[in-house]
Amino acid sequence: MGHVEHDKLDISTTLCGARLPNATVIASGILGLTHEVMVRVAKAGAGAVTTKSCSLNPRPGYPNPVVLDWGGGLINAVGLSNPGVEVMTEEIQAAKELLAPLGVPIIASIFADTIYGFGNIARFISEASPDLIEVNISCPNIDHRYQHMFAADPYVAGQVTRHVKRNTDIPILVKLSPNVTSIAAIAEAVVEAGADGITAINSLGPGLILDIETRHPVLAHGPGGVSGPAVRPIAVRCVQAICRAVDVPVLAVGGVMSGRDVVEMILVGATAVGIGTGVHYRGIDVFRQVCRELRDYMRRHEYRSLDDFRGTAAMPSL
Amino acid sequence: MSLPETVRITEIRRETRSISTFVLDAEIAQSEPGQFIMLWLPGLDEKPMSIACPSPLSVVVDRVGPFTMALHERRVGSLVGWRGPYGRGFRLAEEGPALLVSGGCGVGPMVYLAARASEQGIPTTVALGARSTAALPCASEFQALGANLVLATDDGSDGYHGYVTDAVRELGLIDARPTVYACGPEPMLVAVHRLCLEARIGGQISVERYMKCGFGICGQCALDGLLVCQDGPVFDVQELDGVRDFGHAHRSATGRRLPLR
Ligand SMILES: Cc1cc2nc3c(=O)[nH]c(=O)nc-3n(C[C@H](O)[C@H](O)[C@H](O)COP(=O)(O)OP(=O)(O)OC[C@H]3O[C@@H](n4cnc5c(N)ncnc54)[C@H](O)[C@@H]3O)c2cc1C
Ligand SMILES: Cc1cc2nc3c(=O)[nH]c(=O)nc-3n(C[C@H](O)[C@H](O)[C@H](O)COP(=O)(O)O)c2cc1C
Ligand code: FES
Numbered sequence: 001m002g003h004v005e006h007d008k009l010d011i012s013t014t015l016c017g018a019r020l021p022n023a024t025v026i027a028s029g030i031l032g033l034t035h036e037v038m039v040r041v042a043k044a045g046a047g048a049v050t051t052k053s054c055s056l057n058p059r060p061g062y063p064n065p066v067v068l069d070w071g072g073g074l075i076n077a078v079g080l081s082n083p084g085v086e087v088m089t090e091e092i093q094a095a096k097e098l099l100a101p102l103g104v105p106i107i108a109s110i111f112a113d114t115i116y117g118f119g120n121i122a123r124f125i126s127e128a129s130p131d132l133i134e135v136n137i138s139c140p141n142i143d144h145r146y147q148h149m150f151a152a153d154p155y156v157a158g159q160v161t162r163h164v165k166r167n168t169d170i171p172i173l174v175k176l177s178p179n180v181t182s183i184a185a186i187a188e189a190v191v192e193a194g195a196d197g198i199t200a201i202n203s204l205g206p207g208l209i210l211d212i213e214t215r216h217p218v219l220a221h222g223p224g225g226v227s228g229p230a231v232r233p234i235a236v237r238c239v240q241a242i243c244r245a246v247d248v249p250v251l252a253v254g255g256v257m258s259g260r261d262v263v264e265m266i267l268v269g270a271t272a273v274g275i276g277t278g279v280h281y282r283g284i285d286v287f288r289q290v291c292r293e294l295r296d297y298m299r300r301h302e303y304r305s306l307d308d309f310r311g312t313a314a315m316p317s318l
Numbered sequence: 319m320s321l322p323e324t325v326r327i328t329e330i331r332r333e334t335r336s337i338s339t340f341v342l343d344a345e346i347a348q349s350e351p352g353q354f355i356m357l358w359l360p361g362l363d364e365k366p367m368s369i370a371c372p373s374p375l376s377v378v379v380d381r382v383g384p385f386t387m388a389l390h391e392r393r394v395g396s397l398v399g400w401r402g403p404y405g406r407g408f409r410l411a412e413e414g415p416a417l418l419v420s421g422g423c424g425v426g427p428m429v430y431l432a433a434r435a436s437e438q439g440i441p442t443t444v445a446l447g448a449r450s451t452a453a454l455p456c457a458s459e460f461q462a463l464g465a466n467l468v469l470a471t472d473d474g475s476d477g478y479h480g481y482v483t484d485a486v487r488e489l490g491l492i493d494a495r496p497t498v499y500a501c502g503p504e505p506m507l508v509a510v511h512r513l514c515l516e517a518r519i520g521g522q523i524s525v526e527r528y529m530k531c532g533f534g535i536c537g538q539c540a541l542d543g544l545l546v547c548q549d550g551p552v553f554d555v556q557e558l559d560g561v562r563d564f565g566h567a568h569r570s571a572t573g574r575r576l577p578l579r
Contacts, residue, residue, distance in 0.1 A: 030535055033573045036543035052537070052573070060571035064356070064364035067531045068401075069320040078536065083573040213324040214397050216360035280535050 009295045010305040013047070015249050015272045016171035016196040018105040018131040020047035023262065023294075023306060024287045027253050027276030028053050028109040028134060028175070029078065031284075035095035042104040045287035047272065049099070051088060053109040053136040056121050058084035063220040070209055070218075073228020073255070074277050077206070077221035080111060080139060085124045092128035105131035107173070110164075111139060115156070119163035126168040133170050134251075135160065135195075138177035138202035140225040151177040151202070154189035161193035171196035173251055176242070178204050178231070183238045184245035191246040198242055199251040199274065201235045203227040228277035231255045236264055243269030243311065257281055259293020269311040320533065322358045322399030327392055328374065333455035334448075336381045337423060338390060339370065344400060346372040350407030351431035352501075352524055352552040356532045358399030359388055366529045366547075368501070369403060370426035371433070378455065380423030404532045405551050408522050410434060411497040415441040418465070419510055421482055421502025422448065425455045427524060431499055436463045443468060443491055447482025447506070451475040483509035492517050498555075500524065504578055508565035514555045521555035528569050538573060 013023040025048040026032060026041050032051040041049055061081025067074055082088065088108070095106055108130035112118045122133060137150035137160050150160050161174055174190040176183055178201040187198055203225025209218045217223070235254025242250055252265035253274030262273045278286045303309050329341035346355075349372045357377060358364040363385045367377040381390045392398065408431050410416065416435050420428040428444065435442045443466040448454045450473045460467050469477025470485040478485035483506055486492060492513065500510040501524040514521030527539040527546040534548035542561050544550065549557075558564050567575050 031537040031545075033537035034540045034569075037537050037540050037545070040543045058572040058574055061530075063362070064530060065322065065358065067535060068322075069533075071321075074535070078530070081530075081538075081572055083575075087574055209321065211322065211324050211360060211399065214360040214399075218321055220361075220363065277535075280533065283534075 008304070009298045011291060011294055011298070013272050013306055015048070015251060016132055016173065018048065018171070019103070020105060020272055021103050022047035022291050023266070023272045024290055025107070025251060025272050025274045026050055026279070026287075027274040028136065029076075030276040030279050032109070033082070033091075035091045035098065038095045038106070039098045041284060041287070042099055042102050044284045045291060046104065047287075048105045048107055048131075049095070050107040050134060050274070051092060051109050052082050053080055053111045053139065054082045054085055054088040054121070054125065055080065055111055056085050056117065056124070058082065058087070065219055066221075067224075068209070068218055069280065072230035073226060074280060075207055075209055075219060075224040075226050076203065077219045077224035079221060085121055089125065089128040092125070092130050096129065107132045107134050109134040109136050109175070111136040115150075115159050115163055118160045119167040122164040122172075123167040126170055130170065132173055133164070133168060134173045134175050134199055135164050136175045136202070138175050140177065140179060140203055140206045149177055149179070151175075151186060152180055154185050157186050158189040158193035161190045161195050165194040173197040173199045175199040175202055176238075177202050178234050178238050178254070184241045187242040187246045191248050195248060197249040197251065197271070198246070199253060200242055201231070201238050201254045204231045204234060227254070228281070229255050229257060232261060236268055239265055239270055240268035240313065256290070259290050259297055262290055262294050263297050266306055266310050267313040271310075320401045322356070322364070322401045324360070324397045324399045327394050327396050327398060330394060333378065334453050336453070337378060337425070337455045339376055339378045340389065342375045342398065342400065344375040346375055346403055349403040350409075351434050352407030352427045353403040353405050354532075354551060355400045355402035355404070357389070358401070359385065359392075360397070360399060362388055364399070366532060368427040368524070370429045372430070375400065378423065378426035378429065382423075402532070405547055406549065408499050408524070408552050410438060410440060411520060415443065415494050415496040417486070417491055417496035417498045418442065418444045419482060419486060419498060419500040419502070419506070420444065420446050421506040424500075424502030424524070427501050428499070429456050429459050432460055432463045432465050436465070442466065443496065445470065445482050445486050445491060447471070447485070447502070449473060481509070482506065483513060487513065492519060495519050497521065504565055511555055511558055511564070515559070522552050523555060523558060524552045525550050525558075525564070528571060538569065540569065
C-alpha cells in the first residue's frame with residue numbers, strides 16, 4: 001500500500017485564478033470586519049478570508065440580538081452592518097499586505113440595494129485590489145425596501161452579475177440563496193451573465209424563533225437566516241445541483257463543521273469550502289482541525305490531491 | 319445553545335442617582351468575576367453587562383443612554399432576558415494581596431471579585447473612584463465583605479481629592495506589591511496599565527468594546543487582533559502592551575474606528 005505522508009497531501013486549490021494554500025475559506029460575516037482579525041484567521045489556518053459584506057455607505061445594522069445559537073446552529077439578522085466601502089477598502093489593503101507572506105488571498109464581499117448600486121460598489125472595492133469579489137445577492141434579511149432578494153430571480157441575478165462585471169476586472173463569485181425553487185437555474189443565469197464562479201449557500205430561510213414568555217421574536221429584527229449543522233444537507237444538495245448545471249468553480253458554504261463535511265462538498269464538485277458557523281462550534285482553530293481531518297481521509301483513500309476525488313459522488317441508479 | 323432566558327426582576331437597589339443593582343430570578347451555575355452576560359429587553363435591544371453576583375444573578379447598571387434608561391424604568395416583576403456567561407474573567411492570583419481599582423460603572427464585576435477574594439481569604443483593598451460622594455456606588459457592599467476601602471472623588475467631596483489612580487499612587491496602595499484588578503473608564507485603565515508596568519506588578523484589566531454577538535462570531539468587538547468578548551473582556555497587563563487601540567480607539571455599531579473621547 002502506497003503510504004502517503006501527511007504533509008505531502010496537497011489540499012491546495014485554485015479558485016477563479018486565486019491560489020489557496022488549503023481549500024478552507026472563512027465565510028462572509030464571520031470575523032471579517034477588521035484586518036487584524038482577518039489576518040489572525042489566516043494564521044489560524046484558513047486558506048482564504050472573506051470580508052463582511054460591504055455597502056457604499058456605513059450601516060449600523062439591526063439592534064441586538066443579531067445572532068443566536070438556537071441548538072441546531074445559528075440564526076442571524078445582523079442587518080448587513082458594515083463600515084462602508086471607504087473604510088473597508090483600507091481594511092482590505094491593510095489585510096492584503098499582511099496576508100501576502102502567508103499566501104492567503106482575500107475575497108471582498110459586496111452588496112447594494114439596486115442593480116446599478118452593485119456596479120458602483122464593485123468599482124469602488126476594486127481599488128483595494130482584493131483577489132476575488134463575492135457578490136452577495138442572497139442575504140435573507142432584507143428590509144421592505146429591497147422587496148425581493150436579487151438571488152430569487154434568474155433575470156435580476158443575471159443583471160446584477162452583468163453590472164458588476166462591467167465595473168471590475170477582478171474575478172467575481174456570485175453568492176446564491178437556497179431559498180429558490182431551482183438554484184441551478186439561477187446558477188445558469190449568472191454564469192451566462194459572466195460570473196467567474198459561484199458561492200453557495202447563503203443562510204437559509206429566514207426562520208423565526210419566539211421567546212414564548214414574552215411572545216417576542218428572539219432576534220430584534222424578527223426573522224433571521226439559519227446556518228450551521230441544520231442546513232448542511234441542503235447546502236450539499238444545492239452545491240451538487242450547481243456543479244451539475246454549470247462549469248465554473250464553486251465555493252461551497254453551509255454547515256461545514258469537520259473534514260468529513262469538506263470531503264462531502266468536494267465529492268459533489270466544490271472547488272473550495274467555506275466555514276462560518278463552524279467557527280462558533282470549534283473556535284478559530286476550526287480551519288486547522290478541518291484540514292487535519294481532510295488529510296486523514298485522503299491518506300486512508302490514497303488521494304494525493306483534491307482533484308483525485310472532486311466530483312466523484314456516486315449517483316443513485318434508481 | 320444561547321437563546322436568552324426570560325426571567326423576572328426580583329429586586330432593584332438604588333446605588334447612586336444613576337446606578338442601580340438589578341437582581342434577576344436566575345442563577346449562573348458556573349462563572350468567574352469579570353465575565354459578562356447579554357441582557358435583553360425584548361423589543362428594544364440587548365447589551366453586555368458584567369456579572370455582579372451569579373446567584374441570584376445581579377448586574378449593576380449605570381444609566382447612560384437609551385437601553386440603560388429603559389432598564390432603569392423597569393420595575394420589580396418586569397421580564398428581561400439574559401444569556402451567558404461569556405468571556406474570560408479575572409483570575410485571582412493566589413499569592414499576595416489584591417488591589418481592586420474601580421471607576422464609574424466598572425463597579426459590578428468588582429463586587430463579585432471582592433466576594434470571591436474574601437471567600438479565598440485574600441487581603442483586599444478596593445480603590446473606588448467617582449465624580450463625587452453621591453456617585454460612589456456599592457461602598458457598603460465592599461465594607462461588608464471586609465475589604466479595605468479607599469475612596470476618591472474628582473470634586474474632593476469624599477476621600478482622596480482627585481483621580482482614583484492618583485490615589486493608588488500617592489497613598490502607597492501598591493507598596494505591598496498587590497496584584498491589581500481594574501474596571502472602569504478607559505483613561506483610568508490606561509493609567510492602571512502604566513502603573514503596573516512601571517511598578518512591575520501583575521495586573522488584569524477589563525476592557526469594553528461595542529458588542530453584537532458576544533461569543534466570537536461577528537468580529538464587532540475587535541481590539542486590534544483581540545476579540546474582547548472571547549479573549550477578554552479581562553486582559554493581562556502584558557497582553558495589552560503595544561495594543562494600538564487600547565486607550566485610543568473603539569468601534570461603533572457600523573464597525574467604524576473612532577477615537578475614544
Ligand atoms: C463586557 C462589558 C461589560 C459591561 N458591563 C457593564 C456593567 O456591569 N454595568 C454597566 O452599567 N455597563 C456595562 N457595560 C457597558 C454597557 O454595555 C453600556 O453602557 C450600554 O450598552 C449602553 O447602552 P445605552 O443604550 O444605554 O447607551 P448608548 O448611548 O447606546 O451608549 C453609551 C456607551 O455604551 C457603549 N455601548 C453601546 N452599545 C454597546 C454594546 N452593544 N456593546 C458595548 N458597548 C456599548 C457605547 O459605545 C457608548 O460608549 C459593559 C460593557 C461591556 C463591553
Ligand atoms: C452572523 C452571520 C453573519 C453573516 N453575514 C453575512 C454577510 O454579511 N454576507 C454574506 O454573504 N453572508 C453572510 N452570512 C452567511 C454565511 O456567510 C454563510 O453563507 C452561512 O452562514 C452558511 O454557512 P455556515 O453554516 O458555515 O455558517 C452570515 C452568517 C452569519 C451566521
Ligand atoms: S461581539 Fe461578536 S465577536 Fe465579539
